[in-house]
Amino acid sequence: MPIDQTNAFEAMQARLRVASQLYGLDDALFKVFMAPSRSMIVSLPVLMDNGHWEVFTGYRVQHNVARGPAKGGIRYDLNVTLDEVKALAAWMTWKCAVVDVPFGGGKGGIVCDPTRLSLGEKERLTRRYIAEIMDIIGPDRDVPAPDMGTDAQTMAWVLDTYSMHVRRTENAVVTGKPLGLGGSLGRAEATGRGILITAREAMQRLGKPLAGATVAVQGFGNVGSQAARLLHEAGARVVAISDIQGAVKNDRGLDIHALLKHVAEARTVAGFRGAEPLDPKTLLTHPVDILVPAASENQITEANAAQVRAKVIVEGANGPTTPEADPILLEHGVLVVPDILANVGGVTVSYFEWVQNRQGFYWREREVNERLVDYMTHAFQATFATTDKYKTNPRIGAYILALDRVAQAMRYRGFYA
Incomplete structure (x- = not known):
């Protein structure tokens, strides 16, 4: 059956199928990786500045958490779809594995045009969204970050909303925050x-x-x-x-x-x-x-x-x-x-931010950048070593490297039944 080349999730599945066949992934794990472990759809009633109510649709998808908490941004865009968010969550699984940070893949989105929202409307929308997905996020569950249409201020609202619900300040619940709230130097770049x-x-x-x-x-x-x-x-x-x-x-x-x-x-x-x-x-x-x-x-x-x-x-x-x-x-x-x-530099420094939050100890920008060079250089070398080993192209080589690391974690853990 031909795939829709413009459907991001089907495109991800097509590359995954090729990588799995070259790698020799067993059928059970292949079936697990082809679908997200959890998808949440939420309705978000928001009082607009004109006194009327609008109901927005939000998504949060967790693709795989075998290697650690889900990690991935929240995007605000009119073109957000469940399939797009599922694809982005899966890509986050593979990105985190390629760069070898202990996260799984997650992603979120709200169908809206952020350029047409006032600051107050955007804040109310963000807080309602976080309140609705509270049960599945957290520093050891799922750690959001900025993406298209969101920024450090949005993440500050995420932090505050979550912290108010759990009755304690939880800096590590989100990354990409302002520096004054536990953000990391070097994150923006x-x-x-x-x-x-x-x-x-x-x-x-x-x-x-x-x-x-x-x-x-x-x-x-x-x-x-x-x-x-x-x-x-x-x-x-x-x-x-x-x-x-x-x-x-x-x-x-x-x-x-x-x-x-x-x-x-x-x-x-x-x-x-x-x-x-x-x-x-x-x-x-x-x-x-x-x-x-x-x-x-x-x-x-x-x-x-x-x-x-x-x-x-x-x-x-x-x-x-x-x-x-x-x-x-x-x-x-x-x-x-x-x-x-x-483009894994962002999630790598997000990992550094999460580590710093949990340590309560913050690094100089030079240290952040040096660690980023180390992680990404190793990721590049490992990807191209895998590419050469399997005589394939670098994209499939990266998928195989990621598959190997995630599959190994899942084999160690086994299937809970």
Whole structure:
């Protein structure tokens, strides 16, 4: 039965099926991994500023907790669906296993447009959502974090709501918090820094330096902007960037610090004086050494994969490449650093934050960044060692590495009956 390439959960299952067959996963574990262990759907009545009530739909999914508490963000977006949240939860299981942190996979979402909510409406929506999922979250159960449409302030409301219900302050119930509430230094840049680390490792694998390499970045939100800045500061030449409203290019290299100032005022990269306009549709096929898709799912498909001219793709977004595009990229010699490896910097530093909360002892930013380099370098090396061992592509290699670690934990634990 053909899969829907644009359905994130079916795409995850397709990759999992290939990895499981190569790895030789037994049938019982395969069936367990193909479905989440728990999915919760909640209705969220919220009093709006105009005096009317609206009822929003929220989700929280836990895919697997064999290696530790579920871990994953909460996104606010009109396009949130249960299948999307299930896919993101599964990807979190594999991400945590690839980078070898003791978490399982979870994810949450609310169907809403956060840009149309006032601060008060967003707070009331967040608090109602946490009150509804209280029974399944907690520092030893499921630890949320920010995602699309949410931020450190949202996580502060999560912390306060949970703490009020349990009658004690529980900093470790959520990560991505403000520093004053137990957040970690280095967390805001963590996903972008992970992209820098894996891009450097990928270029070394090709026998080329990162310094001087040309880069195109799709998406200029937190992940894309931090990745662009850090790659720029590491000596790479970022020549093209797009966001939802436009794209710009400068073949000599964009001044990323000046672009960040422009975006802070204009709320878009469009109109930046240090560059010329670019058709956003052409960014993915721009001739560069490194392409960083950091926008959303299903951007590189069978329709455009053959036109990609980058030597390396470092997936900053979740699921930017469809399963049918993978073999096309492989055939054209494009080295893909898959999402479940490339963008694990965020969950890795979230783990560090959780550890610091539980210790009550906080690290300097230098220590956080050094530990992140250590974890991600080991994850990259382990992924490509697995890729070489099974003679497959890096995405399936990452899945096999994750499968091995999660399956081992489940075999040790056994099945409770």
